[in-house]
Amino acid sequence: MVEDSVIISARNxxxxxxxxxxxxxxxxxxxxxxxxxxIGPSGCGKSTFLKLLNRMNDFVPGARxxxxxFIGGESIYAPEADPVVIxxxxxxxxxxxxxxxxxxxDNICYGPRLVGVKKPKELDELTEKALRAAALWEEVKDKxxxxxxxxxxxxxxxxxxxxxxxxxxxxxxxxxxxxxLDPIAxxxxxxxxxxSGLSIVIVTHNMQQAARISDxxxxxxxxxxxxxxxxxxxxTRPKEVKTENYITGRFG
Amino acid sequence: MKDAPEKTPPxxxxxxxxxxxxxxxxxxxxxxFFLLCAVSAxxxxxxxxxxxxxxxxxxxxxxxxxxxxxxxxFFLSLDWYPTYxxxxxxxxxxxxxxxxxxxxxxxxxTPFGIGLAIYLSSVAGPRVREWLKPAVELLxxxxxxxxxxxxxxxxxxxxxxxxxxxxxxxxxxxSLFLAIMATPTIASLGDDALSAVSQAVTDGSYALGATRxxxxxxxxxxxxLSGLSTAVILGLGRALGETIVVLMVAGGAAQAPxxxxxxxxxxxxTLAAEMGETAIxxxxxxxxxxxxxxxxxxxxxxxxxxxxxxxxxxxKS
Numbered sequence: 341m342v343e344d345s346v347i348i349s350a351r352n353x354x355x356x357x358x359x360x361x362x363x364x365x366x367x368x369x370x371x372x373x374x375x376x377x378x379i380g381p382s383g384c385g386k387s388t389f390l391k392l393l394n395r396m397n398d399f400v401p402g403a404r405x406x407x408x409x410f411i412g413g414e415s416i417y418a419p420e421a422d423p424v425v426i427x428x429x430x431x432x433x434x435x436x437x438x439x440x441x442x443x444x445x446d447n448i449c450y451g452p453r454l455v456g457v458k459k460p461k462e463l464d465e466l467t468e469k470a471l472r473a474a475a476l477w478e479e480v481k482d483k484x485x486x487x488x489x490x491x492x493x494x495x496x497x498x499x500x501x502x503x504x505x506x507x508x509x510x511x512x513x514x515x516x517x518x519x520x521l522d523p524i525a526x527x528x529x530x531x532x533x534x535x536s537g538l539s540i541v542i543v544t545h546n547m548q549q550a551a552r553i554s555d556x557x558x559x560x561x562x563x564x565x566x567x568x569x570x571x572x573x574x575x576t577r578p579k580e581v582k583t584e585n586y587i588t589g590r591f592g
Numbered sequence: 593m594k595d596a597p598e599k600t601p602p603x604x605x606x607x608x609x610x611x612x613x614x615x616x617x618x619x620x621x622x623x624x625f626f627l628l629c630a631v632s633a634x635x636x637x638x639x640x641x642x643x644x645x646x647x648x649x650x651x652x653x654x655x656x657x658x659x660x661x662x663x664x665x666f667f668l669s670l671d672w673y674p675t676y677x678x679x680x681x682x683x684x685x686x687x688x689x690x691x692x693x694x695x696x697x698x699x700x701x702t703p704f705g706i707g708l709a710i711y712l713s714s715v716a717g718p719r720v721r722e723w724l725k726p727a728v729e730l731l732x733x734x735x736x737x738x739x740x741x742x743x744x745x746x747x748x749x750x751x752x753x754x755x756x757x758x759x760x761x762x763x764x765x766x767s768l769f770l771a772i773m774a775t776p777t778i779a780s781l782g783d784d785a786l787s788a789v790s791q792a793v794t795d796g797s798y799a800l801g802a803t804r805x806x807x808x809x810x811x812x813x814x815x816x817l818s819g820l821s822t823a824v825i826l827g828l829g830r831a832l833g834e835t836i837v838v839l840m841v842a843g844g845a846a847q848a849p850x851x852x853x854x855x856x857x858x859x860x861x862t863l864a865a866e867m868g869e870t871a872i873x874x875x876x877x878x879x880x881x882x883x884x885x886x887x888x889x890x891x892x893x894x895x896x897x898x899x900x901x902x903x904x905x906x907x908k909s
Contacts, residue, residue: 424801434796436792439796440797441814450797455801503796
């Protein structure tokens with residue numbers, strides 16, 4: 341059942357910012373329950389591709405796309421597709437922790453409340469579940485009413501992870517989620533990614549991180565997907581010279 | 593983290609050299625000049641304040657015209673009859689006049705101003721915003737006498753005929769034009785407050801499946817609440833201090849208003865209308881200064897409130 345295990349599939353995707361072509365003919369199949377890392381030098385298109393997966397590029401003036409992207413078999417750029425519904429199914433964690441200036445509890449409940457969850461008991465339960473899933477429950481269970489902005493950077497990032505998980509998304513997108521964190525907080529987030537068992541697509545500028553936590557790795561260069569395969573193979577026996585140059589540090 | 597050194601050596605201990613920029617003679621001259629500008633600006637304001645309060649104080653002490661006016665009469669009496677043979681100097685009707693037009697104008701201007709601010713910051717595209725924001729700010733530069741004129745010759749007769757009122761010069765008419773004056777202030781400052789909410793946070797809201805309106809109402813508005821209150825209070829201060837519009841369209845009757853259609857006589861227009869006709873040093877003259885002092889204190893209070901809210905807003909973000 342190969343078809344069933346594919347959760348994201350891109351077909352002939354070209355993407356433009358105004359006149360600039362940021363992605364060139366991207367074709368990729370990303371599997372369910374795997375961690376997929378996207379690496380490449382700055383400006384290679386990896387973040388752009390990530391943001392196409394939950395339609396966050398809709399907000400970029402002059403953004404244009406051709407080709408198709410399927411999530412769970414549905415074309416997310418079809419005219420009838422609703423970005424709001426897609427974003428509930430495809431969660432996202434950003435480069436810098438961006439909790440709302442609200443309590444930890446209200447941060448977690450933000451998404452569920454949007455979809456109409458109102459009962460306090462239900463909200464309490466899913467808050468605990470999401471915080472446990474983000475490995476933050478033990479640290480914050482006694483101060484859920486405190487502002488999320490009072491937490492450390494690493495804890496804030498895990499609030500953002502929990503906030504996304506509270507909607508029980510099919511996929512979690514992470515855009516360099518540890519680049520603003522110190523090494524200890526980074527280790528915690530990485531550990532969480534490895535153990536989560538979720539379908540995660542993570543953009544990282546840190547090759548060691550990709551090697552440590554991902555099942556598959558995609559290497560982007562100048563808007564093209566150069567190579568995509570099992571992480572171990574890509575880092576030990578890259579098929580493309582460009583990939584080898586990058587991972588051995590000859591540039592980038 | 594930052595650990596403070598256990599002991600800081602005293603600044604005057606031997607071996608400590610104090611670092612500071614070395615100024616030439618000319619630079620010292622320039623420095624002195626700017627210091628002088630700053631001091632004279634502050635100083636003249638301070639002197640005006642002292643003058644205001646001293647002349648105001650004259651009302652409450654006995655003088656050529658007999659015993660001073662009691663504080664109770666001045667603050668609590670509704671009777672402002674400064675030129676009667678047996679005059680009375682109660683400021684309450686005038687204060688109520690000022691507060692009524694200010695309050696009603698702010699009730700009118702706030703929804704429009706904040707709505708405009710939301711449109712500018714979160715709805716309009718960059719191209720619309722580029723010309724609309726300067727246009728809104730230009731609205732603030734219409735001389736108020738022109739607004740007063742429109743209120744007097746166009747709106748007042750209209751109101752009088754349509755609503756069948758004794759006069760179209762009343763609280764509502766004045767509030768309408770004060771609202772027009774306060775709206776650009778509220779919209780422009782409100783836009784600044786709303787735009788200060790970081791893109792990262794709004795992206796976070798969109799990524800959780802919030803619509804634009806949900807993002808505005810649940811994230812952007814709460815995060816900029818104190819900035820928005822500052823905008824409203826500064827708009828309020830503008831309406832409170834405005835003179836010529838209320839002089840022309842508020843009706844000028846020194847009475848406590850009972851409805852939106854009663855004419856009133858705000859503090860500012862009382863000062864403007866009467867100051868030219870009083871003898872210097874008379875009781876009436878001192879009473880007008882006392883009204884000025886009341887106006888000053890009210891305006892100062894609003895500005896301090898705005899200042900306080902703005903500071904709290906900065907601390908939060």
